[in-house]
Amino acid sequence: MTQPSKNAPAAMQDDTIISVRSARKYFPVQEGWLRTIKGYVKAVDDITFDIKKGETFGLVGESGSGKSSIARLILRAYDLTGGEILFRRSNGEVVDVSTLSDRSLREIRREMQMIFQDPYSSLNPRMTLLELVGEPMVIHGVGSEGEIRDRVADLLRLVGLRPEYLNRYPHAFSGGQRQRIGIARALALNPSFIAADEAVSALDVSVAAQNINLMQDLQEQFGLTYLFITHDLGMVEHISDRIGVMYLGRLMEVGPTDEMFAKPQHPYTEALLAAVPQPDPRGNRTRKRVPLKGEIADAMNIPTGCPFHPRCPYADVKCRGEVPELRMLPSGRQVRCHYAETLDLVGVAAA
Amino acid sequence: MTLAFNPSQPPMPPDRLLQLDDVGVHFPTRDGLVKAVNGVSYHVNKGEVLGIVGESGSGKSVTARSIMRLQPKNAINASGTIRFRRKSGEELLINEQDRLSRTMRDLRGNEIGMIFQEPMTALSPVHTIGTQIARTVMLHRKVSKAEARARAIELLGKVQMPRPNDIVDRYPHHLSGGMRQRAMIALALACDPALLIADEPTTALDVTTEAQILELLKQLKDEMNMAIVFITHNFGVVADIADRVAVMYLGRVVETGTVDEIFYEPKHPYTQALLQSIPRLGQSHGRRLRTIAGMVPDPFNVPTGCSFHPRCMKAVGGVCDVQTPDDVLFPSGQRARCHYAGQTALAEAAQ
Numbered sequence: 001m002t003q004p005s006k007n008a009p010a011a012m013q014d015d016t017i018i019s020v021r022s023a024r025k026y027f028p029v030q031e032g033w034l035r036t037i038k039g040y041v042k043a044v045d046d047i048t049f050d051i052k053k054g055e056t057f058g059l060v061g062e063s064g065s066g067k068s069s070i071a072r073l074i075l076r077a078y079d080l081t082g083g084e085i086l087f088r089r090s091n092g093e094v095v096d097v098s099t100l101s102d103r104s105l106r107e108i109r110r111e112m113q114m115i116f117q118d119p120y121s122s123l124n125p126r127m128t129l130l131e132l133v134g135e136p137m138v139i140h141g142v143g144s145e146g147e148i149r150d151r152v153a154d155l156l157r158l159v160g161l162r163p164e165y166l167n168r169y170p171h172a173f174s175g176g177q178r179q180r181i182g183i184a185r186a187l188a189l190n191p192s193f194i195a196a197d198e199a200v201s202a203l204d205v206s207v208a209a210q211n212i213n214l215m216q217d218l219q220e221q222f223g224l225t226y227l228f229i230t231h232d233l234g235m236v237e238h239i240s241d242r243i244g245v246m247y248l249g250r251l252m253e254v255g256p257t258d259e260m261f262a263k264p265q266h267p268y269t270e271a272l273l274a275a276v277p278q279p280d281p282r283g284n285r286t287r288k289r290v291p292l293k294g295e296i297a298d299a300m301n302i303p304t305g306c307p308f309h310p311r312c313p314y315a316d317v318k319c320r321g322e323v324p325e326l327r328m329l330p331s332g333r334q335v336r337c338h339y340a341e342t343l344d345l346v347g348v349a350a351a
Numbered sequence: 352m353t354l355a356f357n358p359s360q361p362p363m364p365p366d367r368l369l370q371l372d373d374v375g376v377h378f379p380t381r382d383g384l385v386k387a388v389n390g391v392s393y394h395v396n397k398g399e400v401l402g403i404v405g406e407s408g409s410g411k412s413v414t415a416r417s418i419m420r421l422q423p424k425n426a427i428n429a430s431g432t433i434r435f436r437r438k439s440g441e442e443l444l445i446n447e448q449d450r451l452s453r454t455m456r457d458l459r460g461n462e463i464g465m466i467f468q469e470p471m472t473a474l475s476p477v478h479t480i481g482t483q484i485a486r487t488v489m490l491h492r493k494v495s496k497a498e499a500r501a502r503a504i505e506l507l508g509k510v511q512m513p514r515p516n517d518i519v520d521r522y523p524h525h526l527s528g529g530m531r532q533r534a535m536i537a538l539a540l541a542c543d544p545a546l547l548i549a550d551e552p553t554t555a556l557d558v559t560t561e562a563q564i565l566e567l568l569k570q571l572k573d574e575m576n577m578a579i580v581f582i583t584h585n586f587g588v589v590a591d592i593a594d595r596v597a598v599m600y601l602g603r604v605v606e607t608g609t610v611d612e613i614f615y616e617p618k619h620p621y622t623q624a625l626l627q628s629i630p631r632l633g634q635s636h637g638r639r640l641r642t643i644a645g646m647v648p649d650p651f652n653v654p655t656g657c658s659f660h661p662r663c664m665k666a667v668g669g670v671c672d673v674q675t676p677d678d679v680l681f682p683s684g685q686r687a688r689c690h691y692a693g694q695t696a697l698a699e700a701a702q
Binding site for chain 2: 062063174175176177204205206207208209210212213216231233234235237238261262271272273274275276277278279280281282284289291292295296348
C-alpha cells in the first residue's frame with residue numbers, strides 16, 4: 001500500500017517508533033502588498049531525536065522555541081522544509097512521514113493522534129459527544145452506526161465519563177472533562193502514538209493531576225507512546241522518561257529525565273530549572289536564584305554562534321562566533337554546548 | 352453567621368491596610384443565585400504580601416475586584432465590610448462607596464493599583480505606553496504634561512524596562528509578554544499606591560520571565576513599602592512571594608496562615624490534598640500523583656454542610672455533610688474552616 005521509504009529504514013532501531021532527523025521548518029515572513037519574502041522564521045532548525053516505543057518523551061522550552069511545531073511536523077500538519085521524520089507503523093513498516101502521499105497519510109494518521117491545549121476551542125460546540133468522539137471513525141469508515149455508538153460509549157467509560165453523556169454538547173462539561181473528551185477522541189482509532197500539546201496546562205491543579213494519572217493509565221493499558229509538550233517543568237519531570245530542551249528552534253539537551261534534572265549539562269537547562277518556583281518557602285529562601293537575563297531572541301534575528309549566548313552566564317568569545325553542534329557525550333547525553341564537559345551545573349536535588 | 356454591618360466594629364489596628372469581614376458577592380443568573388463569594392474574611396497589613404490561592408471558581412478574583420469596586424453591574428454585594436486605610440490614615444468603608452463615586456475614582460490607581468493576567472487586554476491598544484502612564488499621573492497629581500512624561504520614563508526605568516526613553520513612545524503590541532507585564536506594573540505603580548492587587552500576573556508568562564517579574568515585584572514592594580494581594584493558582588509562586596496565604600474554595604477562605612504554616616503544617620484537608628497533587632521538581636518521576644476525588648461542584652448546587660465534604664478524604668458522616676464548619680483558630684494565628692482541623696486523630700476515631 002505505502003511504498004517503503006527510500007531512505008534506508010533499516011537505520012532505525014527496532015525499539016524506536018519515531019525518528020526525527022535533521023528536521024527543519026522555516027516560515028517565510030512576507031512584507032508589503034506584493035508579499036515579498038523578507039526573511040524566514042526558523043521555527044525548527046536541524047532537530048534530531050528518537051522516541052522509543054512505549055516511552056513518554058517530554059519537550060520543554062519557552063514559548064516560541066518551536067515545541068508545538070515539532071508535534072505538527074510529526075503529524076504532518078506542517079510540511080517539512082528539510083530533513084525527514086520516520087515513523088514505525090504498528091505492522092512494523094517504517095515510513096517517512098514527510099514524503100507520504102495524501103492517501104497514505106490518511107492511513108498513518110489512524111496511528112498518530114494529537115491532544116490539544118485548549119479544550120474550549122478544540123471541540124466543536126455544535127457536535128455532541130457521540131459525533132465528536134465518533135468522528136475519527138466516521139472519517140476513516142470504521143464500523144457501522146451501532147458499532148460506533150458502542151465504541152464511543154466504551155471510550156467515554158475509559159476516560160472516566162458516563163456513557164449516558166453521549167448526546168450532550170461540550171458546553172455542559174468542565175475544562176477537565178473536555179480534556180477527557182479530547183483524549184477519548186484521540187483514542188478512537190487505537191493509535192500507537194499521541195502528541196499531547198500542553199494538554200494539562202489550562203487545568204486546575206487537582207484536575208490536572210487526575211488527567212495526568214489517566215494518561216499514564218492509558219499508556220500502560222494500550223502501550224501508547226507519548227510526545228508530551230509543556231512549559232511546566234514539574235509536570236514534564238513527573239511524566240517523561242526522556243526530555244528534550246528546546247531553545248529558538250533547536251534542541252539544546254536531550255537525555256533521561258532523572259539524570260538530566262539532577263545534573264544538567266547545558267546552561268539553559270540549568271537556568272530553566274532554577275527559574276521554577278518551588279512549593280517550598282524555606283527552600284526558596286535559601287536557594288540562590290539568579291533570574292535569567294533578557295528574553296528569548298526574535299526568531300527572525302537569531303544571534304550568531306550559540307543562539308543562547310546573549311543570555312548565558314558562561315558564554316565567551318567562542319560561543320559568540322561558533323555554532324555548537326548537538327554532540328553525544330560519553331554519558332549518553334546529547335548537548336549543544338561548547339563547554340558541556342567542563343561546566344559544573346546545578347540541577348534539582350532529589351527529595 | 353451573616354453579620355450585618357455593625358458601626359461599632361472596633362477600628363483596625365494601626366498597621367492594618369485592608370480588612371475584609373464576611374464579604375458576600377452574589378450574581379443572579381437564569382439558573383439561580385450564584386454565591387460567588389460567600390462570607391470571605393481576610394486582611395492585609397502594611398508592606399506585606401498576602402497570597403490568595405484556589406482553583407478556578409473559588410471566588411479569588413471576584414473578591415479582589417470588589418475591593419476595587421470593579422464588579423460586573425449585576426453583582427449583588429450581599430454582606431460584609433471592606434475597610435481600607437487611606438494615605439491620610441483614615442479608615443474608609445469601601446463597601447459603602449458607589450463604584451462611580453469620586454472617592455472610588457480617587458482610590459483606584461492612586462492608593463490601590465491593580466495588575467491583571469493578560470496585559471494585552473488590560474492596556475489600551477491605541478495609546479502609547481507613555482500616554483497611558485502619564486494620564487494616570489495627571490489624573491491624580493497636579494503636574495504638567497512634560498512632568499508626567501518624565502515620571503512615565505522614570506517608572507519604566509524602575510520596572511527595569513530596557514531603553515525606557517524609547518519604550519515610552521511604543522504601543523503595547525510592540526512589546527513582548529514580559530515587557531507588557533512590566534509596562535502594566537509601571538502603570539499600576541504610577542502614583543505610589545499603598546496596595547497592589549495582582550490577579551494572576553505571571554500565569555501567562557514563561558518560567559524564566561515569571562521569575563524575573565516575581566523578583567521585580569519583591570524588590571518594588573521593599574522599595575516602596577507597598578502591600579500586595581497576590582492571586583494565583585500556582586503554589587510555587589505563592590511560596591516564592593507571599594508572607595501569608597489564604598486558601599479559597601467555593602467562595603470561602605478555608606485556611607489562612609503564614610506561608611510556612613500553610614506549606615509545612617496545613618490544617619485543612621483541602622490544603623493538604625492540593626499540596627499533594629502538585630508534581631515537585633526533584634521527586635522521582637513516574638510516581639502517581641495524589642488527586643482530589645471529583646471536581647469543584649457547580650455554584651448552583653453547593654453541597655450542604657462543609658462545601659468540601661463530598662471530596663474530602665476525612666469527611667465524617669452526620670457532621671461534615673450537615674453542619675457548616677466555623678473557623679478553628681490556632682494559637683499561632685493560623686485558621687482553618689474544618690470541624691476536625693488539627694484533630695486528625697479524633698476524626699479517624701469518629702470514622
